[in-house]
């Protein structure tokens with residue numbers, strides 16, 4: 001299988017490329033990435049000389065480039081996005097440009113290349129779109145978890161841009177018979193996550209002896225999934241998921257931000273004095289939770305790494321890879 005991965009120099013994309021190259025030595029991966037502040041080729045240093053891996057520095061909004069790349073692959077796995085909610089609150093432009101226009105450009109390229117559901121053998125051509133549980137809005141404490149039928153209710157510019165892209169992907173299936181699948185996943189954690197996101201920010205701040213900032217009272221709830229389990233789920237969908245379908249992916253690990261904080265503090269032998277409570281994020285969603293029974297029943301996927309095990313291993317990774325995140329935090333990598 002020849003796969004075009006967009007955004008492969010980012011957190012989940014890089015983990016996915018590692019996973020595919022290791023599991024399928026016969027597969028070829030092309031990584032198209034614009035190397036924004038979040039893209040980092042250090043994430044892929046160990047595969048850069050692999051003959052089955054190719055890096056293309058470019059933007060998913062570049063029509064000519066994307067048209068040429070799509071012609072030569074079987075599958076697109078589309079991760080590239082502006083992904084940080086706080087940045088979308090400060091400035092939404094890049095979110096619309098990449099998440100909406102960039103996705104549309106990729107869909108158009110697949111359409112122009114003649115990708116049609118039903119005319120190509122099952123599994124031969126597929127556009128798989130990576131999305132988030134945030135498109136479903138915010139849950140109250142006792143409301144049932146999101147599933148594939150939950151109505152969209154995005155509430156941040158980030159989630160609104162991801163929701164728009166999901167709708168476009170689905171519309172290309174219905175209108176143009178494009179062979180697509182979509183997955184909406186909960187919060188990921190693990191190696192190579194940019195240290196602006198909660199878990200790597202807290203772990204690296206503690207190593208540096210800095211305070212860890214908690215929004216509001218820290219009672220917001222998120223569901224957490226180890227990035228490797230997300231990669232396994234995506235791989236199953238790409239190979240066996242039904243065309244036109246959406247799959248919700250979750251970790252069965254709902255935690256308040258305070259619970260996560262206490263867990264990290266304990267693992268790092270630090271205490272409450274390291275916490276700094278800061279003004280809450282604007283429009284901060286209360287709770288996300290995922291019902292993943294569809295992917296469990298259809299594709300036999302469920303999380304394999306418990307939160308306890310995953311967070312321990314993740315803290316160790318950031319302790320053992322200080323050069324990686326210090327270059328980013330010191331601004332040595334780029335910008």
Ligand SMILES: NC(=O)c1ccc[n+]([C@@H]2O[C@H](COP(=O)([O-])OP(=O)(O)OC[C@H]3O[C@@H](n4cnc5c(N)ncnc54)[C@H](O)[C@@H]3O)[C@@H](O)[C@H]2O)c1
Nearest residue numbers: 007009010011012034035036038039059060080081187188
């Ligand atoms: N991180 C999570 O917890 C999570 C959860 C669910 C879904 N997602 C989705 O997964 C995907 C990947 O998330 P991530 O956390 O790895 O993001 P990330 O910010 O770590 O990486 C994004 C990558 O996309 C690249 N990129 C950005 N704009 C581009 C453009 N115009 N053209 C080409 N490349 C571009 C960046 O350089 C970077 O390498 C996103 O679509 C995100 O919405 C993330």
